[in-house]
Amino acid sequence: xxxxxxxxxxxxxxxxxxxxxxxxxxxxxxxxxxxxxxxxxxxxxxxxxxxxxxxxxxxxxxxxxxxxxxxxxxxxxxxxxxxxxxxxxxxxxxxxxxxxxxxxxxxxxxxxxxxxxxxxxxxxxxxxxxxxxxxxxxxxxxxxxxxxxxxxxxxxxxxxxxxxxxxxxxxxxxxxxxxxxxxxxxxxxxxxxxxxxxxxxxxxxxxxxxxxxxxxxxxxxxxxxxxxxxxxxxxxxxxxxxxxxxxxxxxxxxxxxxxxxxxxxxxxxxxxxxxxxxxxxxxxxxxxxxxxxxxxxxxxxxxxxxxxxxxxxxxxxxxxxxxxxxxxxxxxxxxxxxxxxxxxx
Ligand SMILES: Cc1cc2nc3c(=O)[nH]c(=O)nc-3n(C[C@H](O)[C@H](O)[C@H](O)COP(=O)(O)OP(=O)(O)OC[C@H]3O[C@@H](n4cnc5c(N)ncnc54)[C@H](O)[C@@H]3O)c2cc1C
Numbered sequence: 001x002x003x004x005x006x007x008x009x010x011x012x013x014x015x016x017x018x019x020x021x022x023x024x025x026x027x028x029x030x031x032x033x034x035x036x037x038x039x040x041x042x043x044x045x046x047x048x049x050x051x052x053x054x055x056x057x058x059x060x061x062x063x064x065x066x067x068x069x070x071x072x073x074x075x076x077x078x079x080x081x082x083x084x085x086x087x088x089x090x091x092x093x094x095x096x097x098x099x100x101x102x103x104x105x106x107x108x109x110x111x112x113x114x115x116x117x118x119x120x121x122x123x124x125x126x127x128x129x130x131x132x133x134x135x136x137x138x139x140x141x142x143x144x145x146x147x148x149x150x151x152x153x154x155x156x157x158x159x160x161x162x163x164x165x166x167x168x169x170x171x172x173x174x175x176x177x178x179x180x181x182x183x184x185x186x187x188x189x190x191x192x193x194x195x196x197x198x199x200x201x202x203x204x205x206x207x208x209x210x211x212x213x214x215x216x217x218x219x220x221x222x223x224x225x226x227x228x229x230x231x232x233x234x235x236x237x238x239x240x241x242x243x244x245x246x247x248x249x250x251x252x253x254x255x256x257x258x259x260x261x262x263x264x265x266x267x268x269x270x271x272x273x274x275x276x277x278x279x280x281x282x283x284x285x286x287x288x289x290x291x292x293x294x295x296x297x298x299x300x301x302x303x304x305x306x307x308x309x310x311x312x313x314x315x316x317x318x319x320x321x322x323x324x325x326x327x328x329x330x331x332x333x334x335x336x337x338x339x340x341x342x343x344x345x
Contacts, residue, residue: 003036003127006063006089006151008082008104009054011044013191014342016053018163018202019095023156024057025164025219026122027093034127039063040172041085043078045071055162055172062172067179072188073099078182079106085177087111089151091129096155096278097201104155113149118278120160120301129154137274137297158170158201159280160301200253200272205283206299207247208255208272209328212288213239213265214328242332243287249339255279255299257289273298287328288308291316308332 007027010017027038040054043065051064063107065081082103086092092107094100096118108115120141121132128145129152135142146152200206221231240254247254253275256270272279273339274297284302289295291314299305300319307320308331317323324331 001032003091004032004089005030005036005038005091006086007038007040007059007093007280008086008095008100009040009042009050010095010100011042011047011050012099014049016050017095017097019097019156019158020054021057021163022159022161023093023095024054024059026156026161027091028058028164030091030122030124030129033124036090037061039066039089039175041082043081043091043177044068050173053166053238055166055174056166056170058167058170059172061175063175063177065177065179067181069179069181069184073103074184074188075102075188076186077184078103079110080181081177081179083107083110086151089117090127092151092153094153094155096157100155100277101304104153108153111149111151111153113151113153114146115153115155116144116146117155118157119154120157122154128152131235134297134301137293138300145226156302157278159204180208200255200277200279201269203253203279203281205247205250205252206255206272206281206302207243207250207252207285207287208257208289208299209240209260209266210257210295211259212265212291212328213243213260214263215288215310216327219329219331229318233264236260236263239288239328240266242329245340246285246332246336249336249345250283252281252283252285255284257270257292257295269304286316286320287318287332290314291319 005027008022009020023197037060039061040059054062094104116131119131123130214232221234236283255272256266261271274294278298280301282303285306286310306322307316308324312325
């Protein structure tokens with residue numbers, strides 16, 4: 001092969017993280033532009049299904065590292081195997097996930113090369129990738145190249161690129177990686193259930209609530225809640241129930257602003273923004289969220305933004321494609337009902 005484009009396939013509990021397939025699509029498009037082949041890398045234990053899936057997206061080869069030492073993701077083990085496999089790659093692509101943020105960095109250190117994180121677009125200057133990534137909380141886009149060093153490592157923002165169609169008739173060559181990992185310093189004891197339900201970063205639709213979800217003076221909290229802070233949380237729970245109902249109708253994930261999380265209305269797992277999750281859904285509905293720059297940093301690349309806010313001057317309306325000026329407690333129930341009827345639910 002001329003240029004070697006490697007794509008790391010992130011997966012968890014037997015399922016490929018969808019952004020990995022988007023990365024395979026990018027790999028294939030890159031190969032069309034600069035020539036060369038696309039190789040997927042799958043690490044883990046009992047990963048035949050994932051290897052097969054990775055081979056169905058136009059890859060030439062799938063490098064398979066199947067070993068008990070790779071059963072659970074651990075940065076040290078995965079980085080040592082991946083660094084050896086992808087050492088002579090020209091481009092190494094990762095989907096952006098919690099695991100790959102660490103892994104891509106470790107591999108870049110091992111291979112003494114640069115890394116361009118959170119890429120949302122790219123072009124080529126010869127065989128060098130000219131990658132576009134948001135900076136300053138998404139206010140500016142910057143173009144970055146990986147000077148002379150190779151591989152050029154990019155992590156791709158989830159949902160910034162299209163997922164290609166699978167072709168079950170396509171067959172890729174499977175290359176077994178010899179895995180030889182000594183004693184590891186860490187051991188994975190188990191996994192905890194996330195409270196967020198649907199994964200925010202993979203969701204096509206997100207309905208988010210902010211501090212405004214607790215702002216309904218006409219809601220009388222139950223008599224046994226006398227503490228003011230607890231009354232506020234109770235009101236917020238009623239607001240988030242409306243958010244959840246709309247989310248259920250749309251099969252959407254529930255997001256939140258940091259103000260809502262800090263006030264204990266909802267878990268941190270749901271936070272969108274600079275210090276929360278960065279999301280790019282097709283539709284983002286923000287209810288009772290003012291649109292502070294740190295919140296926008298996490299959702300400004302959403303394809304369509306709908307804002308519901310009492311204040312017609314709220315900054316979120318500057319970014320929103322559709323705005324509803326009104327009280328979310330008045331707006332959400334009929335909106336949910338209308339959608340339910342429209343969708344025949
Ligand atoms: C370093 C740093 C990092 C941060 N990271 C994040 C982050 O990751 N994510 C994040 O979200 N924030 C983050 N913040 C906080 C951010 O600056 C804002 O404080 C926060 O986003 C505000 O949340 P909010 O819009 O829910 O609340 P507010 O700003 O209080 O806005 C509430 C909005 O609800 C409207 N409203 C009130 N009642 C109703 C009603 N009944 N119906 C309809 N509308 C109503 C109001 O008009 C108002 O616009 C960060 C701040 C800092 C300094």
